[in-house]
Amino acid sequence: MEMYFDGTSNALGHGIGAVLVSLNGKYYPATARLNFNCTNNITEYEVLVMGLQAAIEMKADVIDVYGDTTLVICQMRAMFRIKEAADVGPFDLKVREVSAHYLNVKEEVDDCINFARKCHKCQVYADRIHAPPAPLHVFTAPWPFSMWGMDVIGLITPKASNGHRFILVAIDYITKWVKAASYANVTQKVVYRFIQREIICQYGLPERIITDNASNLNGVMVNDICAKFKIKHHNSTTYCPKMNGAVEAANKNIKKIVEKMTEVYKDWHEKLPFALHAYRTSVRTSTGATSYALVYGTEAVLPVEVEIPSLRVLMETELEDAKWVHSRYEQLNLIEEKMLAALCHG
Numbered sequence: 001m002e003m004y005f006d007g008t009s010n011a012l013g014h015g016i017g018a019v020l021v022s023l024n025g026k027y028y029p030a031t032a033r034l035n036f037n038c039t040n041n042i043t044e045y046e047v048l049v050m051g052l053q054a055a056i057e058m059k060a061d062v063i064d065v066y067g068d069t070t071l072v073i074c075q076m077r078a079m080f081r082i083k084e085a086a087d088v089g090p091f092d093l094k095v096r097e098v099s100a101h102y103l104n105v106k107e108e109v110d111d112c113i114n115f116a117r118k119c120h121k122c123q124v125y126a127d128r129i130h131a132p133p134a135p136l137h138v139f140t141a142p143w144p145f146s147m148w149g150m151d152v153i154g155l156i157t158p159k160a161s162n163g164h165r166f167i168l169v170a171i172d173y174i175t176k177w178v179k180a181a182s183y184a185n186v187t188q189k190v191v192y193r194f195i196q197r198e199i200i201c202q203y204g205l206p207e208r209i210i211t212d213n214a215s216n217l218n219g220v221m222v223n224d225i226c227a228k229f230k231i232k233h234h235n236s237t238t239y240c241p242k243m244n245g246a247v248e249a250a251n252k253n254i255k256k257i258v259e260k261m262t263e264v265y266k267d268w269h270e271k272l273p274f275a276l277h278a279y280r281t282s283v284r285t286s287t288g289a290t291s292y293a294l295v296y297g298t299e300a301v302l303p304v305e306v307e308i309p310s311l312r313v314l315m316e317t318e319l320e321d322a323k324w325v326h327s328r329y330e331q332l333n334l335i336e337e338k339m340l341a342a343l344c345h346g
Contacts, residue, residue, distance in 0.1 A: 151247040159184075
């Protein structure tokens with residue numbers, strides 16, 4: 001018989017699980033939730049004992065044990081060597097093998113690190129874990145689309161097939177709604193047109209716009225459009241030139257989504273609209289809701305719900321026109337309540 005075990009401990013709880021495989025290839029899973037505070041090592045001990053007790057109940061004579069914790073494996077090896085020398089065993093079965101393969105965990109981790117260093121995608125899209133930590137500040141706004149944060153992603157290499165190398169990103173601080181567009185170069189003229197076409201013409205005049213201290217986001221043309229429409233333009237602190245908070249988080253998530261959707265390096269600009277749709281229809285941890293629901297008052301119908309009809313789609317197809325309109329009207333009336341809940345959550 002073989003046994004594979006693992007345990008974990010985190011802020012949500014402590015869980016253990018083991019799988020026993022009989023000689024005829026049948027699988028016997030066993031899981032449990034620990035109701036006391038413990039560390040990862042304690043969970044490994046608990047799941048090992050649980051698995052061995054299950055093997056005893058199944059009247060197993062010989063068992064091969066496989067785990068991924070070096071500490072537990074080494075202690076098990078030493079314990080059974082001592083018991084075998086004394087010809088006394090704590091169990092009614094003999095542990096024939098405790099996996100030696102998992103003792104080379106450090107070597108495997110080193111191999112993964114060396115591989116990641118040589119991988120182009122890992123270097124382009126990976127988080128900068130060595131960046132100095134900085135506090136995140138929650139911004140509040142009086143109404144949706146009244147305060148936007150703007151930043152630039154790039155220089156992206158390799159550039160897209162249309163020659164674009166940068167992504168200009170803007171995010172609303174209440175709904176976390178993201179607007180983004182790719183460009184070959186982000187000049188002051190590009191920023192001017194982006195503010196005018198993508199923000200003002202679609203979402204109305206904002207009260208303020210927050211950017212970092214980059215020259216293309218603080219040029220004469222940007223100051224002119226802010227003065228023309230009486231928009232307050234603020235910058236992040238000079239000792240932290242990169243935009244902190246919501247915009248940096250949006251940039252990181254968009255890069256991750258685009259990287260996973262890209263089939264070839266040069267088509268990333270074609271995947272950008274799909275990445276934005278995925279971002280808008282995902283629940284944001286800062287608000288506890290999707291950006292789409294906070295803007296439109298209802299959740300978007302995803303392609304998977306049409307291909308495999310969900311309960312919501314089936315119910316709406318059976319509604320009469322009058323009932324559907326009434327249901328939609330009630331959803332729209334709940335937008336302000338949803339936004340208030342999102343602000344309290346933040």
